[in-house]
Amino acid sequence: MKAIVLEKLDPTATLELTETAIPEIAPDEVLVKTHALAINPVDYKTLEDYTIVRDGERLRASAAPAFDGVSPIILGWDLAGVVTAVGNNVTKFKVGDAVFGMVHFPGHGKAYAEYVAAPAAHLALKPAQVSFEVAAGATLAAVTAWQCLTTHYTVRPGDRILVTAPTGGVGHYAVQMAKHLGAYVIALTNPANAALAKELGADEILEYATFDTDTAAPLQLDLVVDAGGRNPATWFSRHLKPGSPLFYLPSRLTAHQEQLYKEQGLNATFKMVTSTESDIEDIARLLQDGSVTTTIDSIFPFTAMKAAFAEQQKGTTRGKIIISMPV
Ligand SMILES: NC(=O)c1ccc[n+]([C@@H]2O[C@H](COP(=O)([O-])OP(=O)(O)OC[C@H]3O[C@@H](n4cnc5c(N)ncnc54)[C@H](OP(=O)(O)O)[C@@H]3O)[C@@H](O)[C@H]2O)c1
Known part of the structure; x- marks a missing residue:
C-alpha cells in the first residue's frame, strides 16, 4: 500500500x-x-x-x-x-x-x-x-471541542461561552456544538472571520481590535474555550464568572503562565484531546x-x-x- x-x-x-x-x-x-x-x-x-x-x-x-x-x-x-x-x-x-x-x-x-x-x-x-x-x-478537532463542552465541563442551556479562533478547526466545531447544547455563544475573532462565525451559529461576535476588555461590560462567562490562545490572563479577568473554567488548548501551560492566571483569579488549565x-x-x-x-x-x-x-x-x-x- x-x-x-x-x-x-x-x-x-x-x-x-x-x-x-x-x-x-x-x-x-x-x-x-x-x-x-x-x-x-x-x-x-x-x-x-x-x-x-x-x-x-x-x-x-x-x-x-x-x-x-x-x-x-x-x-x-x-x-x-x-x-x-x-x-x-x-x-x-x-x-x-x-x-x-x-x-x-x-x-x-x-x-x-x-x-x-x-x-x-x-x-x-x-x-x-x-x-x-x-x-x-x-x-481530532471535533473531539477536542466536544470533550471541552461535555467532559471537562458540562454545558447547561443558557451558559455563556466564549470561543476564540472560532472559525478554525476546533473553534468551528465548538461554536456549533455549544449552540446545539443550548449555550449563548460569543465568538472572539477578526473581521475577516466574523461572517463565518455568525453562520456557524455564534450569537455575538467580538473583534480583537475593537473589544476593549478593560471598559466593556463584563461578559459574565461560564466557560472559555481558548483555541487561539492569543489573549493574556488579564484579558479574561473581568469576564469569567468566579471559578468558571478557561480551557487553553494550543500547548501546555508553563508554571509562570499558571501563576499569571492564578493572579487574575482564573481557573485556567490546558486540556488535551x-x-x-x-x-x-x-x-x-x-x-x-x-x-x-x-x-x-x-x-x-x-x-x-x-x-x-x-x-x-x-x-x-x-x-x-x-x-x-x-x-
Ligand atoms: N489541546 C488539544 O488537545 C488540542 C487539540 C486540537 C488543537 N489544539 C491546538 O489548538 C489550536 C487551534 O487548533 P485548530 O485545529 O483550530 O487550528 P486552526 O484550524 O489552524 O485554527 C485557525 C485559527 O487560528 C487562529 N490563529 C491564526 N494565527 C494565530 C496565531 N498566531 N495565534 C493564535 N491564533 C491564531 C485564527 O483565528 P482568529 O483569527 O479568529 O483568532 C485562525 O482562524 C492549535 O494551536 C492546535 O495545535 C490543541
Missing part, C-alpha cells in the same frame, strides 16, 4: 508516498481502507518535533513524545474510510462498513496510509448522508442529525501532503483541510 513513511520526526521530510506493507490487525482492531484524512496543527508540530521554550520550560507538541525512539513513523490520526477486515474480538463493525474516527491520539495513529489498523473503539459508523470528507474532518469511543459516537449522531457539520477549507490529494501542511501552517484555515485518498 502507499503511505507516507518517515524514519524520524524531521521538518525537512519530503512527505512523499512510499510502498509499505498493509498492516496486520490485532483482535480488537479493524482494517480501514481510507477514503479521506484530515490534518491539524499538531501534525506539523509533531513532524517538526516542534518545541517552544517558554518561561524557561521546554514544551513539545503533545504527540511528539510518542515517537521518541520509534522508527519508521507514519503520522496522522484522522480518517474516514471503509472496513476491509475485522479482528476476532470486534462485533461493532463488519466488512463494508463506512467508518470515521481519530485513531490512537496522542499515540502512533499511522493514518497517512491507504490502509490503517484502527481499534474499533476509536471509530464510529459514518452516517450515510455525510461524505467521507466531512466525516474525516469531524475527528484523547481517542474516546463515546465521544466519536456522539459526533456521529451530531453529524447524522445535522447539528454539526464540517466546513471544508480545502481538499488536497495525498500526493500533496507537504502543500497541505504549508496551508495549515498559515493559521488561516476556515474549518478543516482534508486529504483525499486514491480509491
Whole structure:
C-alpha cells in the first residue's frame, strides 16, 4: 500500500508516498481502507518535533513524545474510510462498513496510509448522508471541542461561552456544538472571520481590535474555550464568572503562565484531546442529525501532503483541510 513513511520526526521530510506493507490487525482492531484524512496543527508540530521554550520550560507538541525512539513513523490520526477486515474480538463493525474516527491520539495513529489498523473503539459508523470528507474532518478537532463542552465541563442551556479562533478547526466545531447544547455563544475573532462565525451559529461576535476588555461590560462567562490562545490572563479577568473554567488548548501551560492566571483569579488549565469511543459516537449522531457539520477549507490529494501542511501552517484555515485518498 502507499503511505507516507518517515524514519524520524524531521521538518525537512519530503512527505512523499512510499510502498509499505498493509498492516496486520490485532483482535480488537479493524482494517480501514481510507477514503479521506484530515490534518491539524499538531501534525506539523509533531513532524517538526516542534518545541517552544517558554518561561524557561521546554514544551513539545503533545504527540511528539510518542515517537521518541520509534522508527519508521507514519503520522496522522484522522480518517474516514471503509472496513476491509475485522479482528476476532470486534462485533461493532463488519466488512463494508463506512467508518470515521481519530485513531490512537496522542499515540502512533499511522493514518497517512491507504490502509490503517484502527481499534474499533476509536471509530464510529459514518452516517450515510455525510461524505467521507466531512466525516474525516469531524475527528481530532471535533473531539477536542466536544470533550471541552461535555467532559471537562458540562454545558447547561443558557451558559455563556466564549470561543476564540472560532472559525478554525476546533473553534468551528465548538461554536456549533455549544449552540446545539443550548449555550449563548460569543465568538472572539477578526473581521475577516466574523461572517463565518455568525453562520456557524455564534450569537455575538467580538473583534480583537475593537473589544476593549478593560471598559466593556463584563461578559459574565461560564466557560472559555481558548483555541487561539492569543489573549493574556488579564484579558479574561473581568469576564469569567468566579471559578468558571478557561480551557487553553494550543500547548501546555508553563508554571509562570499558571501563576499569571492564578493572579487574575482564573481557573485556567490546558486540556488535551484523547481517542474516546463515546465521544466519536456522539459526533456521529451530531453529524447524522445535522447539528454539526464540517466546513471544508480545502481538499488536497495525498500526493500533496507537504502543500497541505504549508496551508495549515498559515493559521488561516476556515474549518478543516482534508486529504483525499486514491480509491
Ligand atoms: N489541546 C488539544 O488537545 C488540542 C487539540 C486540537 C488543537 N489544539 C491546538 O489548538 C489550536 C487551534 O487548533 P485548530 O485545529 O483550530 O487550528 P486552526 O484550524 O489552524 O485554527 C485557525 C485559527 O487560528 C487562529 N490563529 C491564526 N494565527 C494565530 C496565531 N498566531 N495565534 C493564535 N491564533 C491564531 C485564527 O483565528 P482568529 O483569527 O479568529 O483568532 C485562525 O482562524 C492549535 O494551536 C492546535 O495545535 C490543541
